[in-house]
Amino acid sequence: MNTKKIIQFHKSSILHDEIKEVVDTLKSGWITTGPKTKRFEEDFRKYIGCKYAIGLNSCTAGLHLALAALNIGEGDEVITTPITFPATANVIIHQKATPVFVDVKIDTLNIDVSKIEEKITSRTKAIMPVHFAGHPCDMGKIMDIAMRNKLSVIEDAAHAIESEYNGKKVGNIGDFTSFSFYATKNITTGEGGMLTTNNDELAEKARMLSLHGISKDAWKRYGKEGFQHWELFYPGFKYNMFDIQAAIGIHQLKKIESFLKIRKKYVDMYNEAFEDVPEILPLKIKGRIKHAHHLYVIIIKTEELNADRDEIMSEIQNNGVGLGVHFRTLHLQPYYQNPNPKSKIRNHRLYKRGMFPVAEYASDRVISLPLYPKMSVLDVKYVIKVVKEVIEGFRK
Ligand SMILES: Cc1ncc(COP(=O)(O)O)c(C=O)c1O
Structure with missing residues (x-):
């Protein structure tokens, strides 16, 4: 392969309308949390329907x-995926709570719901499913387990803004859902996130906690309604979105479904191209869901080749294709392998290889290929050509 083509793993699609809105914000004299954040929150709320x-x-x-x-704290356990x-x-x-990992399913890399209940103890307070790559977890079963065991559900929807489960948009199912920008x-504000809920009390508390635990937003305090003192109710955090971010988000959100359409087309191209490559296992779509197609992840059956995942990745990258790894399993990271003898807090467990065989198998074999609207059809074809040639070169 002798070509100079370089395809980055990701490029954002920021166009004129985002730039214009940011400039408008900068010129407005109010750049932190204010009217544009409110507008983006409202647009997002309507999009999710929450x-x-x-x-x-x-x-x-x-x-x-x-x-x-949800008052989850010291001594509590939260079930999630590695x-x-x-x-x-x-x-x-x-x-100061303890993450308790449950293995994943090989076809979606989502939490294996059949293994959740055996991990529930009297300390368990919540389940935190991750909608991996944009494929929603089996939320019907998760909500049923949560209800029977009186657990809260917090969904990690970093990959899943557009996702739906059984006709219901993600963001309306668990107690809380958190999205990433x-x-x-799939849409970006550079850095940013959105937390959704349908619960009045939880919403009020989360919003207060997002800005120090005080009762009034700063932009309202200095607004036309007359001066209002803030009051402190909790020792909260400094997690608020600000208007420069929201200015980008407002316009990104308008394009979310058109971006998805392009990614979906590229996913179909990848799936079709890899059908005749037995060493490549693409992830599957299971059940009545809408997939957000955030990542295109393949599992390379390295046991059938002469190279491991990292060697295969290096060869693909040497041919100009940027790649990602989502994810190397958390339970084998140093933090979860080595106990901190000085820690008085029971907030981590000792994990060993062999405990989560599916996660471990995937962890050593996953590769994410480029997938974003700024790629062209020719770029996708180039990625396919490089991946196929590299795999062929490592055949036994
Ligand atoms: C599954 C998952 N959860 C959470 C996050 C954190 O998102 P953020 O960077 O917006 O905090 C990410 C970010 O990549 C992620 O992939």
Whole structure:
């Protein structure tokens, strides 16, 4: 392969309308949380069809606020998946609670719901499913388990803004759902997130906690309604979205379904192209769902080849194709392997290889291929050609 083509793993689609809105915000004299954040929250709330949407500086912040609003803390356990970004489990630990991992299913890399109940103890307070790559988890079963065991459900929907489960939009199912607008996500505000809920009390508490735990938003305090003192109700966090972010988000949201249409077309191209490559296992679509197609993840059956995942990745990258790994399983990361002898808090467990065989198999074999609207059909064809040639070169 002798060509100079370079395809980045991701490029954002920021166009003239986002730029114009940001400039308008900068010139307006009000750049932190204010009218544009309110507008973006309202647009997002309508898109999801939920009662409350709280603009934040990240999805991580939303997951953390959800736990805090639900009073999940020291001694509590939260069930989640090890095939996720560290943020999902980190926030559980920030609350001094314990993440309890459950293995995933090989076809979607979502949590294996049949293994959740055996992990429930008297300390379990919540389930935190992750809609991996944009494929919603089996929320019917998760909500049923949660109801029978009186557990809360906090959905990590960092990948799943457009997703639906059995005709219901993600963001309307669990107690809280947290979305991400990080730079590589389906729509972006650079950094940013949104927390949704249909519960009045939880919404009020999460919103207050998102801005120090005080009762009035700053932009209202200095507004036309006359001066109002704030009051402190909780020692909260500084997690608010601000208007420069929201200015981008307002216009990104308008394009969300047209972006998805392009990604879906590329997913179909990838799926079709890899049908005749027995060493490549693309993920599957299971049940009556709408997939957000955030990532295109393949599992390479390296046991059938002469190279491991990292060697295969290096060869693909040497041919100009940017790649990602989503994810190397959390339970084999140093933090979960080595106990901190000084820690008095029971907030991590010792995990060993062999405990989650499916997560471990996938962890050593997953590769994410480029998938974004700024790619052209020719780019997708080039990625396919490179991946196929590299796999062929490593055949036994
Ligand atoms: C599954 C998952 N959860 C949470 C996050 C955190 O999102 P954010 O960067 O918006 O905090 C990410 C980010 O990549 C993610 O992939």
